[in-house]
Amino acid sequence: MKLRIYLLLLALLPLACVEKDTEPLFTEVTITVQPPEGIEMVRFQATMVFENINTRQKVSTSDFINGRLEVRLLKGLYRLSINEGGGMTYYDAEGRHRFSEVVVDNTPMKFVADSNAATIDLIFKN
Numbered sequence: 001m002k003l004r005i006y007l008l009l010l011a012l013l014p015l016a017c018v019e020k021d022t023e024p025l026f027t028e029v030t031i032t033v034q035p036p037e038g039i040e041m042v043r044f045q046a047t048m049v050f051e052n053i054n055t056r057q058k059v060s061t062s063d064f065i066n067g068r069l070e071v072r073l074l075k076g077l078y079r080l081s082i083n084e085g086g087g088m089t090y091y092d093a094e095g096r097h098r099f100s101e102v103v104v105d106n107t108p109m110k111f112v113a114d115s116n117a118a119t120i121d122l123i124f125k126n
Contacts, residue, residue, distance in 0.1 A: 024075075030117040031069045031080075033104075036124065038093045041067060044122075046086025046102070053077045053108055062086075075112045080104055080120065088122065101125040 031048065035041040047062040048069060054076055060083070061071050087101040102122040109118060 024114055026072050027075045027111050027113060028115045029071050029073050029111050030115070031071070032117070032119045033064070033067045033069075033088075034119050034121050035067075035088060035090060036122065040091040041088050042091065042097070043089040045088070047083040048086075049081045049083060051079045051081070053079055073111055077108050077110050079106050079108050081106055087125075 029050075033041075033044055044064055044067045045062070046064065047060050048064075048071075049058055049060045050071065050073055051058045052074060055074075057074070059071065059073060061069065063069055063071075082102060082104055085101065087099055089097070089099050092098055101124075103125055104120050104122065
């Protein structure tokens with residue numbers, strides 16, 4: 001009988017020693033776009049592409065609300081870009097209503113915390 005108890009305890013020992021990794025694999029990212037200085041943004045419409053540099057996986061979304069986007073990504077290092085045709089309607093320094101296609105700096109960004117926030121400067125394409 002004692003032998004059975006010892007064998008049972010011995011069989012359960014590895015289960016007690018296993019450390020569970022509770023570190024989340026995903027992060028909640030909030031991106032806010034910033035127009036160039038002196039420009040009053042009226043509307044921003046574009047598809048933002050997040051490319052994971054390590055896996056080459058791409059996630060794209062156009063769910064911007066008032067120049068702000070929330071997306072769930074796998075933690076990692078990302079290169080951001082805006083698809084062709086994305087842009088903003090704005091008032092220039094003279095108060096004229098205009099539209100311009102925009103791009104963003106593609107310097108890699110690290111999103112490794114459970115939640116991340118970043119402000120991205122928009123650059124006029126022309």
